[in-house]
Amino acid sequence: xxxxxxxxxxxTVSEGASLELRCNYSYGATPYLFWYVQxxxxxxxxxxxxxxxxxxxxxxxxxxxxxxxSQSSFNLRKPSVHWSDAAEYFCAVGTxxxxxxxxxxxxxxxxx
Amino acid sequence: SAVISQKPSRDICQRGTSLTIQCxxxxxxxxxxxxxxxxxxxxxxxxxxxxxxxxxxxxGFVIDKFPISRPNLTFSTLTVSNxxxxxSSIYLCSVDTSTHPDxxxxxxxxxxxxx
Numbered sequence: 001x002x003x004x005x006x007x008x009x010x011x012t013v014s015e016g017a018s019l020e021l022r023c024n025y026s027y028g029a030t031p032y033l034f035w036y037v038q039x040x041x042x043x044x045x046x047x048x049x050x051x052x053x054x055x056x057x058x059x060x061x062x063x064x065x066x067x068x069x070s071q072s073s074f075n076l077r078k079p080s081v082h083w084s085d086a087a088e089y090f091c092a093v094g095t096x097x098x099x100x101x102x103x104x105x106x107x108x109x110x111x112x
Numbered sequence: 113s114a115v116i117s118q119k120p121s122r123d124i125c126q127r128g129t130s131l132t133i134q135c136x137x138x139x140x141x142x143x144x145x146x147x148x149x150x151x152x153x154x155x156x157x158x159x160x161x162x163x164x165x166x167x168x169x170x171x172g173f174v175i176d177k178f179p180i181s182r183p184n185l186t187f188s189t190l191t192v193s194n195x196x197x198x199x200s201s202i203y204l205c206s207v208d209t210s211t212h213p214d215x216x217x218x219x220x221x222x223x224x225x226x227x
Contacts, residue, residue: 032214043204044155044218046113051213090154094214098143102155 002027002093004103012109013081021076021106023091032094033074035065038105039087047089050074061085086110114139114207116219124225125195132191133222135205140185143208145216146178150201158203161188195226 003026013019025031032051036044048059055067065076074091091103115138125131135144146158158178159167167180181189192199202223206216 034215036218041223043116043118043220044206046215046217049212049215096213098160098208098214099157100214100216104154 002031002095002101004091004093004101006089006091006103006106008106009104010107010109012111014111015083016080019076019078019081019085019108021089021091021108023074023076023103024072025074025091025093026072027093027095029095030069032096033065033067034092034094034100035059035063035074035076036090036092036102037061037087038090044090047076081108081110083110083112114141114209114217116205116207116217118203118205118219118222120222121220122223122225124227127196127226129195130191130193131195131224132189133203133205133224135188135190135219137186137207139209141207141209142185143210144182144188145206145208146180146188146190147204147206148201149204149221155204158190192224195224197226200224200226 005024034049035047038044047063048057050057050067088105090105092100094100117136119134144161147155149155157170158173159169161167161180161182163182163185179191202221204221206218
């Protein structure tokens with residue numbers, strides 16, 4: 001069965017610094033991969049998704065993610081973090097059967 | 113994408129009572145999903161609701177506890193029955209617009225507290 005691991009529970013980044021959130025997945029075939037963001041008291045917003053093709057995908061709010069098959073990873077990056085980026089970030093994997101499996105999430109804190 | 117609304121946005125309920133959560137989408141969708149997010153936890157799928165058929169429940173979730181209705185292609189309800197404090201969670205609905213595989217869009221969630 002597919003699974004997703006987000007090894008970092010919390011990450012603190014200074015405003016203006018770069019960000020990388022880690023995501024590793026387990027799935028036998030090429031997965032569909034997603035990053036969602038959940039701001040406090042809000043639902044989940046889709047940041048970006050990967051299905052095939054170019055392994056570097058661009059998303060909203062200046063985020064990007066890179067699919068690395070050899071490492072079973074789909075890490076999320078942003079070159080310069082803003083205070084409004086403070087939120088919970090979830091990585092998810094889909095298998096094409098309309099079900100998503102979510103990681104446990106990484107809480108991003110942004111320091112002044 | 114899709115615009116999804118949920119009602120209520122939050123509620124505080126007494127144990128033993130039931131709460132029905134509504135999910136409305138601004139376009140017709142085939143598949144709707146209900147998730148539970150317990151405090152500090154990730155999302156767990158409760159069930160998948162397709163219009164015109166019975167909901168499909170995930171392991172650990174049963175229809176008697178979480179009955180779901182899906183009367184048309186834009187609306188669904190989830191009822192949390194005979195509530196206990198352990199049901200305190202955020203309940204989220206999502207939809208699959210079928211534009212891209214497995215891509216789901218989420219509502220804002222319903223924050224439920226059971227006393």
